Amino acid sequence: MTKRRILPRVALGFVGAALSLAISPAEAQQTDRAKQIGGKLLCGVGTPICQCNQILTQCNHVGCQNSTAMLKTLDKRVAKGEPEETILQGFVQEFGTAVLSEPPKTGFSLVAWIMPFFYLIGGAILVVFVINRWSKRPQQRLATPNHAPAVSADYLERARAQSARETDD
């Protein structure tokens, strides 16, 4: 083989090696952008291969065919400079919405985002209402709705005294 023939092959080999390194799963996490987008995806969705359900870039199962393939795709798309939304949509088309690590903020999924803060705000309003109501309530009201005493104050006092004697609290 002449020198002229060897050189292009060696050069091609280097390019090939460089490309294979560029798309290896280990390298996919080297770019901040790949890491950031990979953080929005889950590994192991919809396949029986690796059902770890970990964040894609945190899946540490080397040889996991899911994450390896997904990270390669991610890295290729990041290298192409595709917008984040397009990259995520590509994964959704391939694996379904379950591939996203958090619910989308649209449609029914919006409920997941709203509910906790609805509980918090609704609960706070309820607590303020309860405090208001309780602060206006007459003291020592130990009565049932029809005003018949459920437990008399005297009886309750004696029960408490007995409890104090019999418990070491």
Add this chain to the structure above:
Amino acid sequence: MDVFGSFALVLAFVCASYALVGGICAIRTRHPLLVKSTRQAGIATCGLIFVATFSLFYLFFSDNYGVAYVAAHSNRDLSSFYKVAALWSGQEGSLLFWSFLLAIYVFSVLIAYRHKNGELMPYVGVVLAGVQLFFLTLNNFIASPFKSLGVAGANGAVDLVARSDGSGLNPLLQYPEMVIHPPNLYSGYTGFTIPFAFALAALLARYPGEKWIHLTRKWTMIAWAFQSAGILLGAHWAYAVLGWGGYWGWDPVENASLLPWLSGTAFLHSVMMQEKRGMMKVWNVWLVFCTFLLCILGTFLTRSGVVSSVHAFAQSNIGPWFVGFLVLTILVCLGAYWKNKDYLASENQLDSVVSRESSFLFNNLVLLVSCIAVLSGTLFPVFSEWFTSNRISVGPPFFNKVMIPIGLLLLFLTGVGPLLAWGKTSTESLKRNFGWPSIIGLISGALFFALGVREFYALLCFMLCVFVALTIFMEFYRGAKVIRSRGGASLIESAFDLTMRNTRRYGGYIAHMGMVLIFVGLAGAAFNRDVQKEVELGTVIQIAPYDLHVQGFDTKAEKNYTADRLIIEVMKAGKPLMMLYPERRNFPANQENGTMVAIASSAVHDLYVVYAGRNPETGLPVVHVYLNPLVKWIWFGGMVVVFGTLVALLPNRRAVLVVAAGTQPATDSSTLTPALAQHSILKEGHD
């Protein structure tokens, strides 16, 4: 021994059935012999469960591979240490272990109160027998750990076989924490059965006052301490074994353990309202009901396969049984409440919004919202599939976004609540208690910002941690100063004396301080860094101040596994610092691999090195290095929380006893014991 264990379980089932049915009859007839016999049946049930559990331990230690459960979860080379853990590594064994821990609690309660609380104990015995009966049904008929290994023989018969060796224990469980994490967590889950039983008993018996709270306070705190320790040990196990660099992944099983902890924490706080002011009776009863129900719900979620989890080893078709038990328990609770709700009427009023009472209400609100948010997030994938036929994942980013603000609000209340006065807090008191902590908290915020902390939540968390720590410190300081002025002891001695005089209050403050330390550690996650690299001999990985030099690879053969090790020298500023040996282990018995992370931990950060294995494409070892700041604070904070809880369990050193002479009027005494008509003793109040 398997027949012996199996027979013990059947007998335990019979005894528990008698304790339940006989107990109901005893409540109706009030026949003393029936009451006594049902109590003894309850004690016998526990004894028989102990026998069954020790039989299973024996089967593991005697390498009896004729028993299917032993063959599936152990092997001859497994160390004795892990043979203990093998008992709860699968469905059948873990359910028996659950019954075992519950039996320890039930046995302790039945023995401790055998001559006391005659008006409550028959009801308590019935509730406890009911819960035990459910688990014994599973142990006997649904998931028996004593089934023999068999193969289908001729004519459809089953031939018993005994394998020469077992399949081995799941490699993920072959880690020291796995020997202590499940017992802690299960002790938490099962422990909440005791306050549940007493609350339901007090409601059914219409027993007035807060006796059920006084009686169960220590049981609740023990269960809570176990649950806290179990959760943190689980987090540490995930950190050290799973090798993904984190300690909390919002996995459904993790969430399931957090749910009763959150409602249990709310209960521990709100009972003080009932003890001090006779308020929130309905709320407390339902909180303890919900805590127990959440324990069962969590078990259902993790064992039914309804939600995906890394804890797949515990999944089975056992779910419908848990649903049935859950529904039955809810119906019993609702029925008991509906019938007796008048007895739970509140006695006092609230005087001011700025008061300890209000802070407890808000504390309960935030804890409950956290609980509901975690629960709804965990179940959302199931709901989304029901409603839209489209499964939506709810992963860590969602939980972090939702739970971080809620957690910070809780941290703020941890600082504010204890320093507000019961009834009403004056402006002067607010200035005195919160002035300096607020000012120093703000100054610290400015300092952290100047030091480069730009993450909003981390900055806010550090500020709040300083604020809360100062409020706690000032409480100790003020109290100790008063004692020192009277006795002349040193400030530290005075602080110790102060703590021992009111262990519940100051133990609680210590637990709060532990939570502050945990929050500091959690905030550190905002600054995590990581590098992943394929390495060869001589490769250098740089991360922050460290240079990691790959010095070599070797293989270490142990009895139960073979480990491929990386030998890494860590250098800092050109000087050798330490050697790290991350491992990749192969377990031949079950043909599985596991990681053993190398962690160099300090108060500032953890250098966390994972040998993730070899890249199948290049054949090169893959190393993942993380620099995780402040993680150690989480583990240390956890220990402080448990220590604070233990302090709160101690009796007060000097209780003030005031004996009031005189006999009480005899009215309404029919349902109470004769002792009630004697002298009353008032004890020092707790905060």
